[in-house]
Ligand SMILES: Nc1ncnc2c1ncn2[C@@H]1O[C@H](COP(=O)(O)OP(=O)(O)O)[C@@H](O)[C@H]1O
């Protein structure tokens with residue numbers, strides 16, 4: 001089966017500083033991949049380059065999403081095509097309620113796909129159902145987007161956006177950090193509920209802990225801007241024991 | 255939903271959908287035969303306008319006195335705006351559709367071309383059947399120098415509410431006009447108010463009798479059509495004891511390369527226990543990206559809480575005009591009276607805004623509240639100018655001021671100029687101010703959720719304006735939100 005996401009020998013950086021140094025990775029529909037690696041290895045950068053954040057320069061290689069080159073697409077076009085990023089540090093937007101944001105986002109994506117927008121009543125029903133499933137009360141929907149939210153609430157809120165938008169590829173950047181064990185379980189449930197044969201996930205994490213609840217098909221170790229080792233779920237357990245020390249010394253051809 | 259309302263909604267949705275298209279959709283011109291006097295200002299012109307309106311002698315004298323005083327005054331130069339000197343002899347002070355020559359007609363007789371102009375603007379000039387659940391809105395439509403029609407007059411009259419053009423009020427209710435005209439904004443109050451007092455040609459008049467809650471929203475819609483013509487209208491709203499009215503004002507003009515002057519005066523009088531809510535959605539042609547053309551909006555608006563427990567609230571959404579000079583104010587004369595000012599002022603491209611409010615606390619236990627949201631984009635300049643004054647006798651006065659500025663891009667400017675003067679020690683005055691920018695990270699976050707950059711800016715700015723938008727009548731809040739997005743088109747990317 002052809003890949004949902006195919007990254008081939010990707011070189012990218014910011015302000016002339018190379019960060020990704022020949023990264024290759026392929027995710028097929030239905031698969032959940034985990035990326036682990038030490039701080040500063042370029043995990044967040046990968047998520048930004050894939051989703052098209054301004055300021056990152058791609059200097060070589062390809063990123064193909066369902067056979068289409070991501071490099072030529074604006075960030076919102078990538079989102080409309082079905083790429084979702086749960087941010088490591090979700091942004092606050094004062095004065096815009098969670099509800100308004102979700103609705104604006106969902107309708108922008110539907111419109112972008114040439115589909116009808118969702119009417120107010122159906123939207124409200126859906127938003128309530130999905131937020132309750134994530135252990136969020138209705139009050140959270142009325143609050144201003146991420147304003148005054150605790151770290152855990154912000155992360156849950158990212159997952160709420162993800163389940164509302166039902167992306168084809170979800171990238172989760174350290175969604176587990178800062179969560180207590182109960183929140184972690186709820187987040188994992190949200191992610192697992194979204195697992196589907198036509199959907200792929202890229203779970204970036206620092207700890208094996210999350211992978212107890214979201215069982216990955218493939219685990220990659222990233223260091224100095226490239227994948228240095230890949231394996232099955234057992235690789236995560238190994239890393240938990242031995243740490244990243246053996247990878248940090250890897251040569252960087254920067 | 256009424257047809258008119260439905261078509262307004264549809265229009266604005268279309269408008270938002272075609273971001274990047276025509277930015278100012280009200281920029282068309284109506285080709286119509288006009289009765290227009292030669293350019294220039296003199297005592298004869300003042301007499302001509304007064305004669306045209308068949309005004310009583312006292313009003314002509316009032317105008318002439320204003321004109322004499324205006325000649326001795328200087329154009330104010332303290333505002334944070336910069337524009338070439340206006341040649342007042344090079345303006346036309348009276349232009350009216352020929353079909354209006356014979357004076358006000360019934361709505362059925364109004365020139366179809368005028369009706370079409372208003373329907374294109376989304377303003378219903380027919381008293382359509384209104385479906386349940388949708389509020390009726392009465393409209394007075396002012397086209398260049400004259401009012402072309404006022405809707406729902408008879409229905410309002412059943413409650414004793416007088417709603418008509420200013421010219422008609424002069425003929426039909428001279429005692430009210432004489433009593434209140436100039437009683438809030440004296441004819442020599444300032445340069446532009448004096449000019450207006452001399453040459454005002456029409457406007458709206460409204461009187462709500464004691465104890466009456468006006469059964470529908472009242473509104474005035476101002477349209478400047480003719481080239482080289484100024485619009486000088488006057489609005490006078492009086493809420494008698496215990497009365498309530500919510501009043502709305504909208505404005506547009508064709509796109510023209512020359513600047514045009516709009517110097518209006520609005521006076522509000524609220525007597526004991528009365529309440530007036532006055533909302534403005536100002537969308538005059540702002541000029542092009544390089545600052546060519548656009549309206550000079552030099553307006554004096556003031557409300558007088560003349561007796562105890564009166565309330566006056568100004569809400570404004572200012573998105574248009576090349577230069578705005580405007581400070582809707584409240585005189586809190588009655589004890590326990592309340593004044594409010596909620597403002598959104600957006601400047602994009604080369605627009606210049608100097609706007610704010612004045613709260614004058616004279617009575618005991620008077621309170622005022624000021625929420626100002628300034629948004630600057632492009633190469634524009636946006637100043638908030640506020641004044642809170644507490645008189646020695648105003649024991650227990652309170653004011654809360656919050657003034658927030660949002661910058662988009664790094665070529666625009668925001669200024670905050672608050673003056674506070676408290677001559678009574680018991681006054682409690684609070685002031686908060688913030689300045690922020692839309693961050694690239696916020697924009698990216700929205701884009702990652704499917705919004706294009708302009709939708710993202712519109713969403714973020716609407717969030718920023720939320721506290722003010724909430725004070726607009728429901729029907730207009732939605733329109734205003736869309737207008738906020740449209741007026742910031744081209745500010746990113
Ligand atoms: N905006 C930036 N400008 C310069 N260097 C950056 C920027 N963002 C990240 N980096 C650098 O790139 C490297 C990778 O960062 P990041 O992708 O955040 O790593 P990770 O998510 O794996 O911790 C780090 O050395 C970091 O300091």
Ligand SMILES: [Mg+2]
Nearest residue numbers: 043044088174
């Ligand atoms: Mg990171």
